[in-house]
Amino acid sequence: MIAVLSGGVGGAKLVLGMSEVLAPQELAVIANTGDDFVHLGLRISPDLDTLMYTLSNEVNPETGWGRKNESWQFMAALEALGGETWFRLGDRDLATHVERTRRLGAGETLSAITADLCRRFGIGLPILPMTDEQVRTIIHTDQGKLDFQTYFVRRQTRPVVTGFDYSGAPTARTTAQVTEVLADPQLEAIVLAPSNPYLSIDPVLAIPAIRRAIQASPAPVLAVSPIVGGRALKGPTAKIMLELGDQPSAAGVARHYQELLDGFILDTVDENLAAEIQAMDMAVATTQTIMQSIGDKTRLARFTIEFAASMRKR
């Protein structure tokens, strides 16, 4: 069994690769819900949705999020009514949010709903919300404290970041399923996916029971760098690192996670950083980490699994 901590697009790509290589019962995803929010009265879980859509081959291949073959009739009609349109909800995507919201309102847990939606999408492996309680990522910026979607979508990551607050995380419990995965004596690796460390992985690690379980696990913990050649493959990771005074590089990411990591995978273009990262007392492996084709994803997945296996043998 391999556990992957993941956010949305980047993480979902690696998880998709792993799902091609491993049997469903050999893989579990622990997903960030710190970006979850209520919009138009609907509960939206962006990372859960991106994972579900990616793993069911329902994802829009051009964006990496949202649904393929999407239509926008609802949005056009809402705009005509003067409704809020800064967050775009496609007609097919909307079904996920309406159904989730209805079921949460009926008292079901996010975990139970997600498990059922995954079954409906034909996804065999478990996608586990990090918690069924409310954790919200707050971004401290030069324009004040912003909730995730305001920072990310409305202001398009332009504000200068000064820090983060994972509101609710310090007191949030994780779920029985997450606890079980991380306590599994058969666990072969815990992988931090190539997602944004601050916005996608840190909210998961901010839940005390999850961090403790990772630290207590005998399984090697490794990360795949979301920064290649000093740039984020997607999103504002490098920009945020610069703004926080961190080194906007794979080495900066390794340092950020240093306390937890046994191993780090960086791109071949960043091979020159290997020694610096090894000096942080972790194993380092380099490979091509940019995932475009499904072949790229399975190759990186296989590489990650083999790297984890090599660490267990040490």
Added chain:
Amino acid sequence: MIAVLSGGVGGAKLVLGMSEVLAPQELAVIANTGDDFVHLGLRISPDLDTLMYTLSNEVNPETGWGRKNESWQFMAALEALGGETWFRLGDRDLATHVERTRRLGAGETLSAITADLCRRFGIGLPILPMTDEQVRTIIHTDQGKLDFQTYFVRRQTRPVVTGFDYSGAPTARTTAQVTEVLADPQLEAIVLAPSNPYLSIDPVLAIPAIRRAIQASPAPVLAVSPIVGGRALKGPTAKIMLELGDQPSAAGVARHYQELLDGFILDTVDENLAAEIQAMDMAVATTQTIMQSIGDKTRLARFTIEFAASMRKR
């Protein structure tokens, strides 16, 4: 000023005709909200929507309800997720429900939201919900007490009706706008539209302040028969009348409203019933009442207005 009490499809047709004949400030619609319900967490107001869509030329001309040029991507996606699909919500229609639900949740009244939606739809005349409070039509049947949508959509009006309960109506207040319209000394007529008496008009009349205001108004009160040649033009009106032991005819409708009416308009095919209805102490006028073309609607609207004027002169 003419006030029309209306349900959905049939009433909306007459209101559309009247809107062609009268200036927006000469007409007000008092709309049934007894069919309103919450579905998929969304607040749906079927009669308000049918009125809005009809008056904005947005209505599906084939059904008389729902939106034209509608698409069903949301519904198809919801079905794939195992969601409830017995009540069909189109992608464009959905925008109305989502926006209404959001604004109700933010504390706005149904009246204020409806007024704003009408403005967005370019509708000049006021569509006034009969109340901002909750009134729900309950249908007593041989299969037990059913809410409106269960009876009407799920069971397709098949159960045998034994009675009705307009839950909440006896204690519901109407709105300031409805009160103002009905108390207007310039009011020239109060028209009960050719809607289902039990399901569309009686819920409005069940609100004590509305019934009292109609009884107190010096304006003539008249009804347009929803039954032509012993059949309802749409829906289960005749079936319900039979089940209740009422006469399934225009005369039966006149008798149902007898206490309130000064005048009654019936179709030329029912001319043989005129004497029976006149004997109920009301004026009777006959004309072609079936509204297919816009010409039919404006002609019946004009006829209704002139009939009301003739009653004022008596």
